[in-house]
Amino acid sequence: MDTTTMLDMCKLANFPESKHITIxxxxxAGLVAAYELERLGHQVDIMEASPRIGGRVWTHRFGNEPEAPYAELGAMRIPSEHKYTLHYVSQMGLDDKLCKFVTVFEEQNAFMNIQGKIFRMKDAPRLFQERYQGIYTDNRYSEKTQLFAAWLKTIIDTISPGNLRESLEQDLKSHLMDELERLNLEPYFSEDGETIDLQGFIKDNPSFRARCSKALDMFLGDILVETSHDLLQLKGGMDQLIQRLVSSIKANIQCNQQVVGLRVRQEHVEVDYLVNGQLHTRHCDYVLCTIPFSVLRKIELSGFDDRKLESIHNTIYCPATKVAFHTQQAFWEKQGIKGGASFSGDGVRQTYYPSVKFNPERGSTMLASYTIGDDAQRLGMMSGQERHAYVKNVVSKVHPELQTPGMVLDVASIAWGNYEWSAGGCTVHWSDDMSDESNYTISYLEAARPQNTLFFAGEHCSKYPAWLQGSIESALEALYDIISHRQLKKSTTQHPVTKKTNVKTLQNNQHLEYPAA
Structure with missing residues (x-):
């Protein structure tokens, strides 16, 4: 169902009652829901625990000037097939800001660091034999099979967390080399025979994915998106979408209101929250909860059924860490790099270059490190100063220009796994804990299942985890469910009732746990 169809159903359905929804x-997810609910004649309140609006859309600007360089610490790409996201880009008048996002493996002048050997991506095939002796020493396989397996290993190693890199290594040794040898690989090599079309290969050969470990099979779906040539970005920053949504919403957005308890009653929901250390309670007819389950499971929950509690406590989150450098100049452009990403290795993994131009007088930026999984967790456990120094040291092996005095003007980073208001980068469906894909389908449907008049939305409630598309789609589905819901008896108040309780007293009495800052 596309966006327009879903919203038209809401408008045409016989739901004349105006409702009051606390988001x-x-x-x-919360902003899209508020925008559409108001358009349909409903009243909303928006409560945000953190001091900022936007969730995991976070554009960091190195300066206050309109032309200041920026880096995306959160969402940075929009796949061209994500129609929900593009619908709101258009609705917010941002179509003219859409431009191509040059992604990993698209820039042949970018660098790779494999086992300490640094070379250009375009030179990779000539060095694979030296680097991947385990693949090339088995004479049972053709040169095409060996080269294809080497590229596959490189792509997986560049993007995936450690457990999946190990999984591919085991799969190649045990049976995947045999499977590649059986298949006709010729159509998936470039004209010069040195690079591969992984997109076409995976789409045309489902039997290959079926023979991978289940976690690796499901992660390959993510790799197809990340290596797509059809990724888009918003020139000027992804936070423009957030800003336009906020300006289109009438309701005030109350920041610094941390929810510490949710009680589901038969006809309403009670929300406990803190403001300046004091506990307040709001009685709500309807609540749309977009809080990540990694945070929600750390607060007091009452009136939830066992299946829902199991979903909240067992939804798997993957850490993600980003480190961005504000540089004096875009020195990589002198090396022919106009975007895309290098593979810097050593726990730093991907280094992205901007594919939009900044005013050279303001310098430029590079996303020096983008990691997920175990690599992100290791970086996240460091202090900010240690993290920045480590990343600079590692990336300097590829780009020694970073050590030039004054080249790095400023640094910004976020460890989403340790960030208090997310406690994770995103939900994942390729964990080893997921024995098959149907379990994941059940998982996200269960995550989205309401509890009386408490509804849920967010990327964790969708089949598009980690993408704006998933958050938006789940918000629209929850919106329809809220509008179509009929209460047997309408509760009478939405106004907060203040309890003079200090936050420390609350923690001592209720033994609440809070995510690490």
Missing amino acids: LGAGI
């Missing part, structure tokens, strides 16, 4: 969370 928990001012990320993309």
